Amino acid sequence: MSGKTIKYAGKDIPLLFSVDVCVAGGGPSGTAAAISAGRNGARTVLIERGVALGGLAVLGCVYPFMDTHATDSDTPYVTEVKDRLRRHGIEPFDGVTRQTWHNPETLTLIYDEMCEESGVEILYQTVLVDTIRFDHRITAAVVQTIAGLAAIQAKTFIDATGDAYLARSAGVPHERGYEKTGNNQPLSFRFEMGGIDVERLYRHVAVELDEDWCKSKPPYFEIAEAMHRKQRYKLEALMAKGVETGEITQEEAEYMQAYTIIGKNGVMSMNCPELPVRFSATDPVSYSKAVSFGRKMMHHIASYLIRHLPGFEHAFISREAAMLGARESWRIRGKYYLVEDDYHSQSRFHDAVCRTAWFIDAHGEKVSEKLPQGGFYEIPYRSLVAEEVENLIVAGRCISASFILQASMRIQPTCMSIGEAAGIAAAWGIAHELEANMVRWEELPAEVRSYVNREA
Numbered sequence: 001m002s003g004k005t006i007k008y009a010g011k012d013i014p015l016l017f018s019v020d021v022c023v024a025g026g027g028p029s030g031t032a033a034a035i036s037a038g039r040n041g042a043r044t045v046l047i048e049r050g051v052a053l054g055g056l057a058v059l060g061c062v063y064p065f066m067d068t069h070a071t072d073s074d075t076p077y078v079t080e081v082k083d084r085l086r087r088h089g090i091e092p093f094d095g096v097t098r099q100t101w102h103n104p105e106t107l108t109l110i111y112d113e114m115c116e117e118s119g120v121e122i123l124y125q126t127v128l129v130d131t132i133r134f135d136h137r138i139t140a141a142v143v144q145t146i147a148g149l150a151a152i153q154a155k156t157f158i159d160a161t162g163d164a165y166l167a168r169s170a171g172v173p174h175e176r177g178y179e180k181t182g183n184n185q186p187l188s189f190r191f192e193m194g195g196i197d198v199e200r201l202y203r204h205v206a207v208e209l210d211e212d213w214c215k216s217k218p219p220y221f222e223i224a225e226a227m228h229r230k231q232r233y234k235l236e237a238l239m240a241k242g243v244e245t246g247e248i249t250q251e252e253a254e255y256m257q258a259y260t261i262i263g264k265n266g267v268m269s270m271n272c273p274e275l276p277v278r279f280s281a282t283d284p285v286s287y288s289k290a291v292s293f294g295r296k297m298m299h300h301i302a303s304y305l306i307r308h309l310p311g312f313e314h315a316f317i318s319r320e321a322a323m324l325g326a327r328e329s330w331r332i333r334g335k336y337y338l339v340e341d342d343y344h345s346q347s348r349f350h351d352a353v354c355r356t357a358w359f360i361d362a363h364g365e366k367v368s369e370k371l372p373q374g375g376f377y378e379i380p381y382r383s384l385v386a387e388e389v390e391n392l393i394v395a396g397r398c399i400s401a402s403f404i405l406q407a408s409m410r411i412q413p414t415c416m417s418i419g420e421a422a423g424i425a426a427a428w429g430i431a432h433e434l435e436a437n438m439v440r441w442e443e444l445p446a447e448v449r450s451y452v453n454r455e456a
Helices: 028-039 076-087 104-118 165-169 198-208 236-245 284-308 340-344 403-409 412-431
Strands: 005-008 011-024 044-047 121-123 127-134 137-145 148-159 174-176 191-194 222-226 255-260 268-270 316-320 330-332 352-356 360-362 366-369 377-380 392-394
Touching (some): 005 127, 011 028, 011 412, 028 076, 028 104, 028 148, 044 148, 076 412, 127 148, 127 165, 148 412, 191 284, 222 236, 236 284, 268 284, 284 316, 360 403, 392 412
Parallel strands (some): 011 044, 011 148, 044 121
Antiparallel strands (some): 005 011, 127 137, 174 330
């Protein structure tokens, strides 16, 4: 601590740090941003409200990393994370699919290591409360720590909260939910189950039911069913029977998915339940009710699988997520607003920071529109910055984009690449006395950029 104080709400609160870059949120994008800023010479502080980096990948049990479906989309940071998983004994690829099978506990250890190597200061159990703004600049972030309120001063701030909270508190225009209905994408409340006989499960699903949806084999194996989709799953009959017998509700039967976790034998990450859309990711009362409702759904689903799905006979809930899975909440309105047409037109940008081709995956609204093989679109740096606040960069799923476009760019590898670029741009701007929203990504030397568009 510096020993200095600043005035906030009529109080003198301690100034914890005065640094170059302050990153709010230690999820996939925030961790990438902090490490990239640190590696590029910026003194960096990373604020995380939990006790582990990784966000939904670790605290939310969102596993594995989906693939962008875009050739050569891995930026250097993403490649390094995968390489470090291997060094820790976790092979991320199954040889068939392109998704990244990681291990939550190993992943957060890797992030700690990368932050330490990059000189990033991490503040755990620290919640962003407010920002102090003067004219068009944020001068400090107000945080709640284990010792009480405190402040962090920085030259540039990066909002990687997932909910655009730092940007919203600083007065950046924003929106939430689907433009047509106001609904957010459905929340999820993921969990892990242990004690599973994965080989027995595989024989039942892949051999006895002849389900060929998952092409990989144990230890890389997944099961799924999603009612009312074009894809028909063999396990849909099992879940439908549970509705008929009254053992589970229709809402609990709608969506069920599970993945083996590499390095955790007999454990699967349950990508369910998906909560009814009436629960909101942007209403604190509704969100809180969703937690209790989702926990009941979780236990109902787990009990039903234990009773009826071969391989689950001796299974049990071994872990529940420490946060709900929010696919979408708030999004900023930045210098460039990505829309659905950018997806279908496969837009290219002179200031592109990454590429992706993950399909439009707006649960409850529009799902499974895919680009042709080899197709992709890019995300411009201008979607990470706004006119209203000069020293702010937004990274992750809350960048400037419409509801439908956001449903494509929200996956974790894309958010990592966005965060990587945000950190590089922040450090570059500080070193060259440029405000973050005036940085021209395309003018950075190619060897400095994490992604270079050679087409636009």
